[in-house]
Amino acid sequence: xxxxxxxxxxxxxxxxxxxxxxxxxxxxxxxxxxxxxxxxxxxxxxxxxxxxxxxxxxxxxxxxxxxxxxxxxxxxxxxxxxxxxxxxxxxxxxxxxxxxxxxxxx
Numbered sequence: 001x002x003x004x005x006x007x008x009x010x011x012x013x014x015x016x017x018x019x020x021x022x023x024x025x026x027x028x029x030x031x032x033x034x035x036x037x038x039x040x041x042x043x044x045x046x047x048x049x050x051x052x053x054x055x056x057x058x059x060x061x062x063x064x065x066x067x068x069x070x071x072x073x074x075x076x077x078x079x080x081x082x083x084x085x086x087x088x089x090x091x092x093x094x095x096x097x098x099x100x101x102x103x104x105x106x
Contacts, residue, residue: 038070038086048072055082059091062102066091081105 035056037049052072059066059082066084073081079092094101 035066035084036068038068040086041070052082055080055093056084058093058100059084059102064091064102064104065089 035053037052052069055072056066056069066082066089068085069082070085070087071081071083075081079094082091082093083089084091088106090105092103092105094103
C-alpha cells in the first residue's frame with residue numbers, strides 16, 4: 001500500500017512539471033483534454049481515473065501517442081504501466097534519479 005501511495009504521489013506531483021516538446025502539447029494535465037477510457041477497457045477503477053489522466057499526460061508530453069486509456073496497472077516494486085489506444089501501445093513510467101521516464105514497451 002505504501003509503495004502504491006508513493007508512486008501515485010510521484011505521478012501526481014511530477015505531472016505538473018513543464019513540457020519541453022513545444023507547441024501542441026499541453027503544459028499541464030489541466031490544460032489537456034480528458035483522455036477517454038476505452039469502452040472495452042479491462043480495468044480502470046474509479047479511484048485510478050485521475051491518476052490515469054496524469055499518466056496519459058506524462059506519455060503525451062514525452063511525445064508518445066495516447067488517445068484513449070485501455071488499462072493502467074501498478075504492481076508492487078514495478079513501474080506504473082499504461083496501455084493506450086485499445087491496448088495498441090504500452091508504456092512504463094519509471095521514477096529514475098528524481099525524474100520521470102516514460103518508456104514504450106510494445
